[in-house]
Amino acid sequence: MEMGMEEHKVFYTVEEIASDLCIRKGEAAELVKKMHRELKAAGKLTIAGKVPIAWYERQKEYSFLEGWQQPEHIPLTEKRLLNLKEFCTYSGMGQHMAREFAKGTGIEKRIGHRVLYDRVLFDRWCNKNKSFGL
Numbered sequence: 813m814e815m816g817m818e819e820h821k822v823f824y825t826v827e828e829i830a831s832d833l834c835i836r837k838g839e840a841a842e843l844v845k846k847m848h849r850e851l852k853a854a855g856k857l858t859i860a861g862k863v864p865i866a867w868y869e870r871q872k873e874y875s876f877l878e879g880w881q882q883p884e885h886i887p888l889t890e891k892r893l894l895n896l897k898e899f900c901t902y903s904g905m906g907q908h909m910a911r912e913f914a915k916g917t918g919i920e921k922r923i924g925h926r927v928l929y930d931r932v933l934f935d936r937w938c939n940k941n942k943s944f945g946l
Contacts, residue, residue, distance in 0.1 A: 823862040831895065831926070833872075847871055892932055893921060899929035
């Protein structure tokens with residue numbers, strides 16, 4: 813079985829953090845700088861524009877959102893384009909199957925370097941293909 817690069821990913825970029833938090837790229841860059849200061853204070857090395865995924869997730873869960881406006885949560889049923897994690901949640905598929913399915917059915921949309929999944933097209937596919945047991 814061939815594994816994609818995303819499965820071995822260690823760092824998040826500014827763009828990915830901006831997308832994850834639904835904030836502007838500039839705000840995400842400031843957040844990365846803040847996390848870099850904390851990493852350096854802890855004696856860790858940093859890479860410009862990137863933070864370790866494990867560090868980011870821990871900081872996100874516990875501390876760095878203090879003073880930041882967390883965006884309102886938008887239900888998946890109200891979003892047109894979903895990231896991979898959201899599409900997997902919405903469809904009930906695992907990442908590998910979701911990627912393959914989306915490519916084969918035209919649900920996958922590329923905007924620049926981002927890969928998004930069209931929820932409306934997925935819903936239409938489901939409605940047309942009820943015989944698949946969905």
